[in-house]
Amino acid sequence: MICYICGSLYRDMAGNTFGNLLKLSTFGESHGVALGGVLDGVPAGIEVDFEAINIDLARRKPGQSRITTQRKEDDEVEFLSGIFEGKTTGTSIGFIIKNKNQRSNDYGDIAKAYRPSHADFTYDQKFGFRDYRGGGRSSARETAVRVVAGAIAKQIIPDIKINAYVSGVGELKLDIPYNKVDFNEVEKNPVRCPDQVMAEKMVSLIEEVKLDGNTVGGVVSCVISGTPIGLGEPVFDRLQAELAKAMFSINAVKGFEYGSGFEGSKMKGSEHNDLFNQNGTTKTNRSGGIQGGISNGEQIYFNVAFKPVATLLQPQETINQNFEMLTLNPKGRHDPCVVPRAVPIVESMAALVIADYYLINKTRKI
Amino acid sequence: MICYICGSLYRDMAGNTFGNLLKLSTFGESHGVALGGVLDGVPAGIEVDFEAINIDLARRKPGQSRITTQRKEDDEVEFLSGIFEGKTTGTSIGFIIKNKNQRSNDYGDIAKAYRPSHADFTYDQKFGFRDYRGGGRSSARETAVRVVAGAIAKQIIPDIKINAYVSGVGELKLDIPYNKVDFNEVEKNPVRCPDQVMAEKMVSLIEEVKLDGNTVGGVVSCVISGTPIGLGEPVFDRLQAELAKAMFSINAVKGFEYGSGFEGSKMKGSEHNDLFNQNGTTKTNRSGGIQGGISNGEQIYFNVAFKPVATLLQPQETINQNFEMLTLNPKGRHDPCVVPRAVPIVESMAALVIADYYLINKTRKI
Amino acid sequence: MICYICGSLYRDMAGNTFGNLLKLSTFGESHGVALGGVLDGVPAGIEVDFEAINIDLARRKPGQSRITTQRKEDDEVEFLSGIFEGKTTGTSIGFIIKNKNQRSNDYGDIAKAYRPSHADFTYDQKFGFRDYRGGGRSSARETAVRVVAGAIAKQIIPDIKINAYVSGVGELKLDIPYNKVDFNEVEKNPVRCPDQVMAEKMVSLIEEVKLDGNTVGGVVSCVISGTPIGLGEPVFDRLQAELAKAMFSINAVKGFEYGSGFEGSKMKGSEHNDLFNQNGTTKTNRSGGIQGGISNGEQIYFNVAFKPVATLLQPQETINQNFEMLTLNPKGRHDPCVVPRAVPIVESMAALVIADYYLINKTRKI
Amino acid sequence: MICYICGSLYRDMAGNTFGNLLKLSTFGESHGVALGGVLDGVPAGIEVDFEAINIDLARRKPGQSRITTQRKEDDEVEFLSGIFEGKTTGTSIGFIIKNKNQRSNDYGDIAKAYRPSHADFTYDQKFGFRDYRGGGRSSARETAVRVVAGAIAKQIIPDIKINAYVSGVGELKLDIPYNKVDFNEVEKNPVRCPDQVMAEKMVSLIEEVKLDGNTVGGVVSCVISGTPIGLGEPVFDRLQAELAKAMFSINAVKGFEYGSGFEGSKMKGSEHNDLFNQNGTTKTNRSGGIQGGISNGEQIYFNVAFKPVATLLQPQETINQNFEMLTLNPKGRHDPCVVPRAVPIVESMAALVIADYYLINKTRKI
16 A cells, blocks of 8 residues: 555555663564564572462463453463473563454454554554554453563562553542552452442443443552662653653553652642651652652552543444545453453563663662 | 662663654753763754744743742753754754753752752662752753753644643633633743633632742643544554653653543443544544554643642651651742643654654555 | 582573574483474564585484494474474474483483583583483584574575685595585595585594594684675674584584685784775785675685594593492494594584574664 | 665664673764763763773873874863762763864875775665764774773672783784783783784884884684673673674674684583583583583683774775766775774773673672
């Protein structure tokens, strides 16, 4: 196809690598042979907890509860290198997740259509060419690879705890502050909200939306505890800058705030400043565990806003690649709300950042 | 000094480089000899508009109006390389801004103190050592270098317009939507709010806060128009991910949202989706000009939340590097609200990202 | 195992990524499940010539002739992503080569021994841990992945021809200058020397060495024709600098010279300078197709020196990881001379560099 | 100017940054205002030895003896940041070297000419535009910046000794092996050859060449002692690969070999292998201190071949940017042999690599 803008034929893409010393390179489309990744920079000698990896994959996978998509994906990871006799060897860890179901006939009607608020139009314009099967590379199925890598990253930094949870679905908002959340409550309901009463309301809202063939957005919050002082590289590679980039690399994310966040912009300095205790900890934590781009040892906490999923079970008018109008009449399954499944993805991207910066910080001493 | 955490002596730092093909490396402390940068990757043959660079520097500099700090900095940039007969040569552009006032005696009382919500504590812990003169490297004076580089970056992409403005100060919030803003109104008042009535209220609030020796936070909004379709590199280097990183690399930033942002997380898919016009543009723009990590040709718009400045003209209790309690009694000048001066900084970081991705996108065709 | 130097337990590794805009990340050990790679940055829309990839793999594989190792490796590549309907999509291309024979029992006797001039000792000291099966990650089996990626890279730059050949085995040296070589002659003999008489001598020498259970080094030369003017990024990323790095990343390489090379250091300026023809080409080409780090359109040519393979079929005294002396009595198969199989590897690394710099150069125009 | 190849107007350049955790970004032309650099990643708390920096600068500067160019450059470095109270702070170190003599009238006759075997032609074709004053960015004057950075890098790794010397000028070749050289002898003669008899012959040869208005090439050798075991990142970032890239980034370099080098390619495995002593050191060192891409604790040694300087004091026919033939009749001063002044440059680039890999290796332990 000819580019709509410049008339040239071919486009390409990079951008599939994340991290510095801990570096993840990924590949794979939703309906290709397999997805996978290369995780480089993992220290040698770590006894890999495969069970922990599988648990995180199960938290992300579709079809795990009635409020997520009923589509079944068997997310089974195969490790190909970098692990020997159960331990990491220090060499790059290659792994794949095979796509069991590669039928593309379900997608026949959208092969040429540009679905509203999807990546179909921009991929086609940028690359002059598109794998139209279920979104191809732009599908969120790609995040399964991040969860594998993130689960390994967590094992590099066992003393640092990274806990995400759902704090908002549509207009519903959890009002427990980050430092009062009992993380043991999170996995007790399908929506992954640590308050069981609020969780029930959220489930009801999602079910209602699902019945309409509609979708709804939400917010995932995350708390990182046990971070040593000193992570983060001023001035451009501040810890919050890399966390923000990591979160905005996830599909459907529209906002990120840490510490006092947008509310903090409304405050006065005298209300906002975190006064020190004599031991160097702070009485309050509006700074969100980071000062001057460097972790100060307090808890790091942040919110990530997700837009509603763009795929609806409702008819929508749209255009196709020939710039003709048509009506999409989708059928089958859809995911009414993505945030419950986004919880392990947020944790994984946070773990990749924190472990990377943890390793970088080790170079800062002679 | 011995590290409080691990007992080791020395620490160091990297992280002073931003960008990929257009790459800015910076240096300089608030009270050192000079600040400066190396901007690499600027195409050859661009006739440099030095006036435009000076205008942006003047918009950032202290002492420009009664609502910013009265401290005087003469931000005069000297170009040392990369420009010949008025045009860029394609080689790296080196430049410096000398610090005219390098007296450090003003800072005697805080040499050993850790100011609350500043970077003093974390720098000292990370590096075991600190340039205590006015924040050293952690001072926002460093952003003058970004403004020079950003002003050049704007000249790489003359058809793309990047306009930032103040949309919030404390509880005051501009309610003109991004696509109704008249950018010609922005520079008509010292607070850089495009609505003159709201601007007056903001000025009053800042003056009131200033009288108390207090500070107040705010929000800078930014609109990018004329972006071609195709900028952004999925999956990790989405355009919004790099913009987010750029904004969070600026001092005092606590939040970033683009398009529908945090409000979008409350919406239903049927409300949020941007339907296409037949020519490939969209009827609405909740996507914020980016879909699947790639610009779609619509306006890109985003909000950046800034916390209130941490330096107060009020006494504050704190600790010093020997972990002794003491009272800070600051005197002199302070900056009651940073957002008016942050406007050109936000524009500059946006320009660096957009110009970099513009160059990267040129590699995507055979 | 405890580190011999510093007493600490664990080590790790990065360094498994090569390239800038065209970026290859690899993984895999000689006796693991599979080797593989992620090739990112390939432009979209290229019709992949799978046959060409298989031909290059066959040129590298063991057991292809009587003068290479008789060990059989079935180097069958499986593509997992990035190719759709026979064309590249612009997304990252993931691929694996399974190890059919993963038995590790052959290597029992060397599990703890450090083979002389191998990587056993340094890996063990660096990582505190080693995959002892046939060299693990340090095995040259890893280069199969480079050949796949290089064969794709060649297809990005179809007008540029990259031809390597053997120009030296032990003391035997081809004396045909680079610009008189008939590349059609190269594949007509198992040693890949373009002169059939010299090739026979080289084969005889290798067979003689093989009978002794010994090995011999050699030189691979490479000629790149059709390079456009302008590839190479001064000052640090000169074209020759990246080519040199690429070649020294290959196992067993001890030397690299381009153009006049080491001989050029003996010459006078008046003998060495390449005078111009009026059309901008040069009368001679001692510059080797590169001036000031940038290709000038003439042929690029260089020599790569390979040491003799360290694995001998002769007894050798050595130490093990407990620093005890022992005698290695290797049996089975070995590779008496690596240069014939190194020819496609040299070409592949050159192709990755040239294609990468070709893409980078596209960003140099506004 | 319109590009000779593709008809487009503008080109640009990147490539002015070297290193990973220790990162040098440079700028500056031979006749611009100043050259300079930003050295990022230097650990905090190092007491800077400014005298050592000046000594290395003096070893590189022109006009230091009768066998180098008589052109005077006052290479005085000014540090602008990153050093406080005599110690590094861990922040980026900015520095400049002003060009005292910026007259460009000496170069009037070559403003449009393309000097043979210089970078004039390729820069003009790549960037469509050229700073013709004395080579501009392509001038070796740029290496002064590397010497400053390298002298600081040496101070990061005080226990590692890096000694370069001249081992060849034209056909004259020093035949003392690397491990018998007395480094105290190197600075006792202007050619920097550690053998005083050979040094005299070299000086005579250079003076003879100079009288003819001619130039001659040479070889710089370098020995690195005291390297800890473990530096180097397989597989692409082997220590020798980064050293090779560093050396080929220096003007006029045509060849690099380490350990047994090109001679090693002629040997048999039984002659070449380095057998172990029981303590893990080796009886011989044909490996050149690196095995499997990782330092093994033995001395690292290598040779770097430099072509003769292209600027002659003899008439040469050439073309100009309009592709007209003309005769260059250069007058004034020239540098008959570059290798004596290249000695500190080779050391500096080696120091940047070793210090960078030293810091990276610190991340390899949990």
